[in-house]
Amino acid sequence: MNKVSVDLSAPSPYVEQDGRMHRFKRRLSYGFAFRLIKRHFGSAGPKSVLEVGTGSGFFLDFFAQEYPTASAAGVEYDERLLEVTRARAPRATCIQGNAETFDLSPQTFDLIVSFQVIEHLYEPERLVKQARRHLAPGGLLILTTPNLAGVGARHMGQKWHGYRDDHVSLKTADQWKSLVEAQGFRTTYSGSTFFSGIPWMNRMPLGLVNWGLLTVFGAWRWQQGEAYVGAFVPAEPREPSAR
Numbered sequence: 001m002n003k004v005s006v007d008l009s010a011p012s013p014y015v016e017q018d019g020r021m022h023r024f025k026r027r028l029s030y031g032f033a034f035r036l037i038k039r040h041f042g043s044a045g046p047k048s049v050l051e052v053g054t055g056s057g058f059f060l061d062f063f064a065q066e067y068p069t070a071s072a073a074g075v076e077y078d079e080r081l082l083e084v085t086r087a088r089a090p091r092a093t094c095i096q097g098n099a100e101t102f103d104l105s106p107q108t109f110d111l112i113v114s115f116q117v118i119e120h121l122y123e124p125e126r127l128v129k130q131a132r133r134h135l136a137p138g139g140l141l142i143l144t145t146p147n148l149a150g151v152g153a154r155h156m157g158q159k160w161h162g163y164r165d166d167h168v169s170l171k172t173a174d175q176w177k178s179l180v181e182a183q184g185f186r187t188t189y190s191g192s193t194f195f196s197g198i199p200w201m202n203r204m205p206l207g208l209v210n211w212g213l214l215t216v217f218g219a220w221r222w223q224q225g226e227a228y229v230g231a232f233v234p235a236e237p238r239e240p241s242a243r
Contacts, residue, residue, distance in 0.1 A: 004077060004098065005120045005166040012080050016056040018088070026058045030115075032219045033059070033142055034066060036189060036231045037111060040140045046070055046110035050134060051092075052099050052127060053077075053117030057085030060092045073109070075102045100126035108136040116227070118176075119145045119162075124169045128183040132234065140233060141185065147192050147228040148172045162226075173228040185232035192225030 016022065037046065045067045051060055054074035063072060074094035076082040085094050095104075099114070100121055112131045118124045131141050146162035147153065149172035153160045162170060171179070177190050219229040 003122050005122070005168045006078055007166070008078065012078055014055055014078070014081060015084055016058070023058070027062055030059055030062055032193070032229060033113060033115075034062075036142055037140070040188070040231070040233075041110070046140070048072070048109045048136075049111040049113065050074065050104070050109040052102065052112065052114040052131065053120075054085040054089075054092075054094055055081055055115070055117075057081075057088035057092075057094075059113065059115065060085065060089035060094075064089060064091050073104065073107075075099065075104075100130070102130055104134060108134055108139070110136050110139050111142070112139065113142045115142075115144045116146070118143060119167045119169050122168055125179055125183055128180050128185070132184045135234060137234070140188075140231060141180075143176070143180065143230045143232070144193075144227050145176060146170060147176075147223070147225060149174070149223050150192060150226050151224050152226050173223040173230075176228050177230060180230060180232050181235070184235050186235040187230060187232055189221070189229070189231035191219045191221040191229050192223060193219050193227045193229060 016026075048071045049060075049063055049067075051072075051074045054060060054076040057074075060072050060074055063070070072089070072092035074085060074089070074092050075097040076085060076094060077096065077098055079096055082094055082096055085092070099117055100123055112135055114127065114131070118127055121127055128141075135141060146167065148162070148170050153162055173190065173192055177187055181187060219225065
């Protein structure tokens with residue numbers, strides 16, 4: 001049995017309550033993902049999506065609103081979160097499974113996303129390998145994860161909120177990019193978010209600046225932000241070398 005970082009004996013810190021303001025903030029937090037999706041797929045959008053690690057189901061809910069004819073699926077290890085996701089995104093087919101070993105073959109997906117999940121895995125490359133197996137030709141993979149190269153991580157030290165007992169795989173943006181590419185992907189976007197990991201950047205009036213940047217841009221092509229954001233497509237097979 002694979003080792004996991006989820007403590008099922010303690011209350012889950014990832015069960016999110018619904019509410020108008022919280023939903024508004026969560027929708028803003030996924031703005032960058034929908035911009036990446038639209039840039040890759042155009043106005044037609046993807047026909048199918050798989051979310052690895054559904055959390056409380058907000059993304060799948062927003063995705064269904066954005067692309068009502070697309071099919072949606074999710075994988076979540078924690079049964080408590082799975083129950084919340086099924087209630088919040090009832091159109092999605094969600095199953096209990098491990099992000100390192102999930103297998104929905106022969107099913108493939110146009111879009112695979114995983115938000116703030118890969119840092120919870122002892123062998124994060126296995127999630128990427130499974131995503132490569134399940135991604136349809138021309139598909140897109142989007143990953144986010146805490147960024148050890150970010151301003152918050154570098155200046156707050158052990159007080160940085162990215163240091164948690166269940167965050168067992170923390171890396172810099174460049175290290176994440178290299179890990180994904182080693183599993184047969186080509187990077188189409190590599191950047192990071194802004195300053196949400198610095199407490200005083202979330203207080204007024206600076207909070208307006210931080211949320212304004214998130215609303216307008218979502219992420220930038222820089223390596224200093226709170227969370228790494230990467231978009232990837234399957235790499236073309238290498239041509240055999242001439243002899």
